[in-house]
Amino acid sequence: MYKILEKERWSESVFSYIIDAPYVAKAAQPGQFIVLITRPTGERIPLTIADSSAEEGWVQIVFQVVGKSTLELSLMEKNDELYSFAGPLGTASELENFGGKVVIIGGGIGIAPIHPIARKLKEMGNYVVSVIGARTKELLIMEDKIREASNELIVVTDDGSYGRKALVTEPLDEMLKTEGENIKKIWAIGPPIMMKFCTKTAVANGRGNDIIVSLNPIMVDGTGMCGACRVTVGGKTKFACVDGPEFIGGLVDFDEFMGRQRQYIEKEKNALESYKAKLQKEGRV
Amino acid sequence: MAERIKAAEKFKRNRVPMPEQPPEKRVKNFDEVPLGYTLEDAIEEAQRCLQCKPAACIEGCPADVHIPQFIDKVIDEDLEGAFKEIKITNGLPAVCGRVCPQEEQCEEKCVMNKKGKPIAIGRLERYVADWAREHGVGDEKPQKSSQPKKIAIVGSGPAGLACATDLAKLGYDVTIYEALHKPGGVLIYGIPEFRLPKSIVDYEINKIKELGVKIITNYIIGLTESVDSLIEKYDAVFLGNGAGAPRFMGIPGENLNGVYSASEFLTRSNLMRAFDFPKYDTPINVGKRVAVIGGGNVAMDAVRTAKRLGAEDAIIVYRRSRTEIPARAEEIEHAEAEGIQFELLTNPVRVIGDENGNVKGLECLRMELGEPDESGRRRPIPIEGSNFVLDVDNVIIAIGQSANPIVARSATGVETNKWGYFVADEETGHTTHPKVWAGGDIVTGAATVILAVGAGKKAAESINKYLEEQG
Numbered sequence: 001m002y003k004i005l006e007k008e009r010w011s012e013s014v015f016s017y018i019i020d021a022p023y024v025a026k027a028a029q030p031g032q033f034i035v036l037i038t039r040p041t042g043e044r045i046p047l048t049i050a051d052s053s054a055e056e057g058w059v060q061i062v063f064q065v066v067g068k069s070t071l072e073l074s075l076m077e078k079n080d081e082l083y084s085f086a087g088p089l090g091t092a093s094e095l096e097n098f099g100g101k102v103v104i105i106g107g108g109i110g111i112a113p114i115h116p117i118a119r120k121l122k123e124m125g126n127y128v129v130s131v132i133g134a135r136t137k138e139l140l141i142m143e144d145k146i147r148e149a150s151n152e153l154i155v156v157t158d159d160g161s162y163g164r165k166a167l168v169t170e171p172l173d174e175m176l177k178t179e180g181e182n183i184k185k186i187w188a189i190g191p192p193i194m195m196k197f198c199t200k201t202a203v204a205n206g207r208g209n210d211i212i213v214s215l216n217p218i219m220v221d222g223t224g225m226c227g228a229c230r231v232t233v234g235g236k237t238k239f240a241c242v243d244g245p246e247f248i249g250g251l252v253d254f255d256e257f258m259g260r261q262r263q264y265i266e267k268e269k270n271a272l273e274s275y276k277a278k279l280q281k282e283g284r285v
Numbered sequence: 286m287a288e289r290i291k292a293a294e295k296f297k298r299n300r301v302p303m304p305e306q307p308p309e310k311r312v313k314n315f316d317e318v319p320l321g322y323t324l325e326d327a328i329e330e331a332q333r334c335l336q337c338k339p340a341a342c343i344e345g346c347p348a349d350v351h352i353p354q355f356i357d358k359v360i361d362e363d364l365e366g367a368f369k370e371i372k373i374t375n376g377l378p379a380v381c382g383r384v385c386p387q388e389e390q391c392e393e394k395c396v397m398n399k400k401g402k403p404i405a406i407g408r409l410e411r412y413v414a415d416w417a418r419e420h421g422v423g424d425e426k427p428q429k430s431s432q433p434k435k436i437a438i439v440g441s442g443p444a445g446l447a448c449a450t451d452l453a454k455l456g457y458d459v460t461i462y463e464a465l466h467k468p469g470g471v472l473i474y475g476i477p478e479f480r481l482p483k484s485i486v487d488y489e490i491n492k493i494k495e496l497g498v499k500i501i502t503n504y505i506i507g508l509t510e511s512v513d514s515l516i517e518k519y520d521a522v523f524l525g526n527g528a529g530a531p532r533f534m535g536i537p538g539e540n541l542n543g544v545y546s547a548s549e550f551l552t553r554s555n556l557m558r559a560f561d562f563p564k565y566d567t568p569i570n571v572g573k574r575v576a577v578i579g580g581g582n583v584a585m586d587a588v589r590t591a592k593r594l595g596a597e598d599a600i601i602v603y604r605r606s607r608t609e610i611p612a613r614a615e616e617i618e619h620a621e622a623e624g625i626q627f628e629l630l631t632n633p634v635r636v637i638g639d640e641n642g643n644v645k646g647l648e649c650l651r652m653e654l655g656e657p658d659e660s661g662r663r664r665p666i667p668i669e670g671s672n673f674v675l676d677v678d679n680v681i682i683a684i685g686q687s688a689n690p691i692v693a694r695s696a697t698g699v700e701t702n703k704w705g706y707f708v709a710d711e712e713t714g715h716t717t718h719p720k721v722w723a724g725g726d727i728v729t730g731a732a733t734v735i736l737a738v739g740a741g742k743k744a745a746e747s748i749n750k751y752l753e754e755q756g
Contacts, residue, residue, distance in 0.1 A: 023504065023509050023510065024509065027508065027509055027510065037466060041558075041564060041565045041566060042565075042566050043557065043565075043566035043567040044466075044557070044567070068566060069566055083466070084466035084502070084503050085503060086464065086465075086466070086503035086504070086505060086509070087505070087508065087509065088508055088509070089505070089508060220549055220552050220553060220557065220567070221464070221465060221474075221552060223464050223505055223508075223529075223689070223691060224529065224530050224689045224690075224691060225474075225529045225530065225531070225548055225552070225689065226531065226546060226548045226549035226552050227530075227531045227533065227546040227548065227549055228545075228546075228549045230533075230540055231540075232540060237533060237539070237540065242689075242690070242691065256540055256642070259542060259641075259642040260540065260542060260642075262542070263542045263543075263570065264568045264570065267562070267563075267568040267570075268568070270563070271562075271563050271566065271568075274563065
């Protein structure tokens with residue numbers, strides 16, 4: 001069940017796993033996510049699908065170690081088996097030939113989920129300009145793959161250690177200003193703060209309805225049963241797991257969304273610290 | 286073997302009370318509240334049964350349990366015989382003995398109820414089922430036909446399990462698809478441990494697996510695979526996926542941190558075992574004062590869970606009066622004994638947050654009762670200017686569920702009504718698609734475990750008839 005077929009470490013805290021999950025792979029489309037559990041006492045972790053192969057029956061996930069559960073996931077090895085792996089969940093990205101340029105922005109591990117979207121959009125005949133960014137060079141992932149999936153690639157880092165020293169919003173703003181209506185659609189996937197500011201940039205250029213963001217709120221079941229992932233979109237409550245995870249950025253209440261992500265911050269911190277202490281005692285770190 | 290007592294004596298005796306954990310102890314643990322009858326208790330209670338023919342109690346049972354027959358065997362201490370008698374029609378006796386609203390069903394119809402002392406049928410069913418589990422008494426393995434027809438069941442809750450059990454017993458090849466990582470549906474994620482221990486659910490599900498039923502977890506029909514595809518691959522399909530989408534009130538402040546749907550709150554605690562955090566990784570936040578909005582069984586489950594998770598004040602906020610509360614009498618009594626507070630004739634209008642976006646209060650209006658509405662209950666009317674604020678750290682919304690659209694939108698030719706529930710024949714569960722049946726909450730809207738069991742059984746019977754006709 002759900003064997004880890006390949007494990008790669010892409011940076012200090014970013015990992016890529018290929019998981020044996022033929023049913024999920026068969027149905028997966030760009031924009032969708034999965035929920036996994038490492039072991040029976042674990043929690044349900046939602047992760048966007050980075051890539052998949054229906055023919056070969058695998059699904060790729062890319063994650064960053066941020067808490068106890070992701071740390072534990074990162075300590076699993078090739079051939080280990082996950083306790084649960086369910087999906088694909090959520091609605092797929094609405095992709096078509098938009099008849100012009102499409103800007104695809106990925107930040108941090110958000111670069112992984114933009115890959116299938118960019119690839120598909122390019123296949124459909126769009127002119128894809130991808131912008132990928134990270135805090136620093138070491139954290140920048142998938143550059144070659146994204147380049148291949150795009151017609152143009154812009155790389156930025158916050159500290160200028162690689163590519164252009166800029167935030168992803170800067171090239172976006174410049175393109176919107178110089179190319180205007182020639183840019184038909186924008187995708188922005190990454191940390192909430194990045195998506196918020198990409199949306200702000202789009203709104204400032206009168207394009208708030210043309211930017212799509214992928215929200216990753218706290219979830220439990222991921223199938224519309226509990227409502228933990230509710231977000232306000234266009235003044236209405238939506239469930240990110242069923243109605244999303246992609247929404248029109250200009251309609252999202254980002255402040256509420258980001259506030260809701262902090263609900264368990266204390267418990268998460270304590271759980272991580274005591275887990276690290278346990279690992280240290282066992283001599284595992 | 287115990288003696289049969291005279292009718293006059295039967296009328297004189299009282300119901301044998303159920304031993305329980307004392308309230309002050311049980312609010313500190315998640316162990317089951319009722320402790321179960323002893324053999325002596327069970328025999329004494331069984332002796333009161335009038336053995337009516339025809340038996341009115343059976344008419345009140347959606348699963349048609351052979352009630353007088355199994356009770357008679359209890360008097361003889363033939364507990365294995367009693368268990369087999371129950372199992373003829375009911376695959377989940379340890380569950381039904383605990384969570385059925387017997388007072389509205391078998392016990393309501395019991396002739397002894399005219400004197401206010403119906404036979405404690407549920408307690409006896411539970412006793413027999415628990416005895417069988419403790420003594421390893423199981424079912425006889427059904428004979429599978431050499432080339433059995435294949436049936437797919439969507440959802441492993443009470444409807445799906447009941448349907449699967451009956452079809453497996455008839456020799457069919459049955460596969461259940463479950464979206465979550467554990468089978469059982471509402472029995473696992475919804476009903477708390479203190480009312481239905483999960484070890485009992487696991488045991489009963491294992492017994493169903495021993496009948497040859499396959500259960501595939503982590504498989505979301507509608508996303509991993511469509512109903513249309515199941516229809517192609519199987520000879521018949523039963524949809525028992527449950528209502529499964531929480532309702533919110535639509536009042537301001539509902540998305541503040543600290544507001545939960547009852548489904549989320551109970552799923553965290555029951556399925557994910559957040560009550561045992563950090564041993565289990567899923568967290569739950571319960572403050573000192575918790576308000577639960579609603580008056581049904583789910584509201585009672587949520588408020589009693591909050592109390593056990595450390596809430597000093599756990600409060601039910603319900604818009605009508607005590608008489609109209611829809612929860613089972615037993616649940617309300619248990620809640621009251623545990624110190625749950627009731628703010629009746631009270632309707633929330635706004636959740637109030639602090640500067641960090643956390644809940645700090647629930648603004649409510651007092652209500653009064655007017656004329657009866659279409660439900661036959663007196664309609665609550667707000668008293669103008671009666672606004673007040675309950676200081677609370679959490680608000681849990683338990684006002685019901687609506688239909689989750691995931692399954693339905695992948696089912697071509699299976700009609701739904703305007704609320705998104707499947708349209709199905711009341712007697713057979715047959716939908717508008719010739720190969721598809723449906724039952725449980727996804728047909729009726731949120732109801733009870735036993736009604737779902739009944740619907741699963743009816744569908745199994747109808748599916749069998751259909752497949753036999755197909756030859």
